[in-house]
Amino acid sequence: MSEAQVNVRYMVSDVQESTDWFVRHFGFQPVGPASPAFAAVERGPVRLLLSGPKSSAGRAMPDGRQPEPGGWNRLQLVFGDLAAEVERLRGEGVRFRNEILSGPGGSQILAEEPSGNVVELFQPAAWG
Structure with missing residues (x-):
C-alpha cells in the first residue's frame, strides 16, 4: 500500500517567492512544472498547492469574495x-x-x- 498524501492549498501573492520560501526554509521539494499562477511543493506525504491570483483557485466566488492569502x-x-x-x-x-x-x-x-x-x-x- 502506498503512503497517504495530504494536499493543502495556500493562496499566495507571488508563486515563485512562496515556492522558494518553503524549499529554502523547510526542505520542501518542487513537484512538476510551475507557472506564475501555480506551483506545488512536497515534504513527505504533504503536498502544498501554491495558488496565485491568476490560478483557477483565485477566481472570485459567486458572492464576489476574492480568495486571498x-x-x-x-x-x-x-x-x-x-x-x-x-x-x-x-x-x-x-x-x-x-x-x-x-x-x-x-x-x-x-x-x-x-x-x-x-x-x-x-x-x-x-x-x-
Whole structure:
C-alpha cells in the first residue's frame, strides 16, 4: 500500500517567492512544472498547492469574495527542538507572528510565509 498524501492549498501573492520560501526554509521539494499562477511543493506525504491570483483557485466566488492569502488556518510542522529551529529560521530572516507559546500539549510559534500565510511550528510536550 502506498503512503497517504495530504494536499493543502495556500493562496499566495507571488508563486515563485512562496515556492522558494518553503524549499529554502523547510526542505520542501518542487513537484512538476510551475507557472506564475501555480506551483506545488512536497515534504513527505504533504503536498502544498501554491495558488496565485491568476490560478483557477483565485477566481472570485459567486458572492464576489476574492480568495486571498493570510488568515489563521495553517499547516503544522513538528520539531524535536523548537527553540533551535526558531533560532535557525530567524537567522534566515523568517518572520514570526508571535513568540514561542507553551501549554499542556506542547509549544508552538507561528511563522509567516511571504504572502502572509501561517505555518505553525510545534514541539509536543512529550519531547521537551
